[in-house]
Amino acid sequence: MILLKQLFTVDTTNKNLAFHRTLYKHSNCSNLHCCSPTMSSSSALMQTSATQTLPPLHATKPTSNSSVVSPNYAINGRNLSYSVTTKQGKYVPILNDCSISIPNGQLWMLLGPNGCGKSTLLKVLAGLLNPNNGTVYVNKPKSFVFQNPDHQVVMPTVEADVAFGLGKFNLTEVEVRSRVAKALEAVGMSDYLQRPVQTLSGGQKQRVAIAGALAETCKVLLLDELTTFLDEQDQIGVIKAVKSSLDCSKDVTALWVTHRLEELEYADGAVYMEDGRVIMHSDASSVMGFLKERISSYSQQINF
Numbered sequence: 001m002i003l004l005k006q007l008f009t010v011d012t013t014n015k016n017l018a019f020h021r022t023l024y025k026h027s028n029c030s031n032l033h034c035c036s037p038t039m040s041s042s043s044a045l046m047q048t049s050a051t052q053t054l055p056p057l058h059a060t061k062p063t064s065n066s067s068v069v070s071p072n073y074a075i076n077g078r079n080l081s082y083s084v085t086t087k088q089g090k091y092v093p094i095l096n097d098c099s100i101s102i103p104n105g106q107l108w109m110l111l112g113p114n115g116c117g118k119s120t121l122l123k124v125l126a127g128l129l130n131p132n133n134g135t136v137y138v139n140k141p142k143s144f145v146f147q148n149p150d151h152q153v154v155m156p157t158v159e160a161d162v163a164f165g166l167g168k169f170n171l172t173e174v175e176v177r178s179r180v181a182k183a184l185e186a187v188g189m190s191d192y193l194q195r196p197v198q199t200l201s202g203g204q205k206q207r208v209a210i211a212g213a214l215a216e217t218c219k220v221l222l223l224d225e226l227t228t229f230l231d232e233q234d235q236i237g238v239i240k241a242v243k244s245s246l247d248c249s250k251d252v253t254a255l256w257v258t259h260r261l262e263e264l265e266y267a268d269g270a271v272y273m274e275d276g277r278v279i280m281h282s283d284a285s286s287v288m289g290f291l292k293e294r295i296s297s298y299s300q301q302i303n304f
């Protein structure tokens with residue numbers, strides 16, 4: 001496992017967004033192109049020294065080039081490229097011709113070394129960034145949950161926080177309570193209804209944030225490295241909560257950005273990125289096998 005972490009944790013660049021969840025509670029994340037994330041000015045496509053020495057890649061599983069809107073895919077991004085031009089006028093490519101298709105009702109992981117473009121791709125899919133090229137289809141409503149648990153919860157109690165986004169639906173009090181109860185059950189937090197949010201652990205806050213999205217009947221969860229700040233117990237709690245909420249509802253799809261390979265065991269499928277490109281897009285066990293082989297080649301190389 002140490003080697004896996006070496007491969008996936010070389011560049012410790014910024015985490016560059018501190019958007020507050022309230023923004024998304026009001027907007028439902030569908031028309032946020034106007035939000036302008038504060039991006040790092042560090043150079044893009046920062047390939048890690050570890051992966052530079054690796055042997056050539058396996059063939060990437062081809063993805064369909066069919067219609068952008070497919071009833072089978074909750075998320076379908078085709079040939080997405082994204083670049084920025086710095087204040088100094090330097091052109092910085094970040095995503096290069098990325099295609100990604102996530103079937104309805106499944107939990108997929110978006111994996112890759114630090115700085116390979118995972119968060120940027122997720123933000124493009126969320127509509128937070130406009131791609132320079134390509135097309136995006138994501139089922140609505142969609143919700144984006146950020147990695148810092150303290151940015152996720154805004155109300156004094158768990159119940160109030162999960163109910164917070166429901167104001168726009170004109171629901172009766174009974175309907176609100178029922179949605180909140182169902183959402184908290186889906187993430188295993190039913191017993192925490194009246195808990196002050198400041199007494200929750202980081203993982204519990206993440207689960208409350210996910211419950212808030214589920215209460216709003218979101219169809220797609222875009223989850224950006226939720227376990228980064230959590231201890232091991234909390235990490236497992238959050239990933240299991242996502243899995244069980246998908247199992248409960250059947251029509252919620254989740255894309256989970258991570259660089260922890262051990263989380264792959266909970267996924268139906270995975271997309272592996274390097275250097276701004278999608279390298280592999282397949283079922284979870286194939287991607288795991290591919291990455292293990294890659295890590296083994298790497299460890300053989302550094303032993304000589």
Ligand SMILES: Nc1ncnc2c1ncn2[C@@H]1O[C@H](COP(=O)(O)OP(=O)(O)OP(=O)(O)O)[C@@H](O)[C@H]1O
Pocket residue numbers: 011012013014015039040041042043044045046084092094112113114115116117118119120121259
């Ligand atoms: N606005 C920007 N200007 C310059 N470089 C940027 C900008 N936005 C992102 N980058 C760079 O693009 C690369 C990809 O960033 P991104 O955050 O998508 O990577 P990541 O795979 O999510 O990384 P991590 O695992 O560390 O979170 C990084 O090198 C980052 O510094």
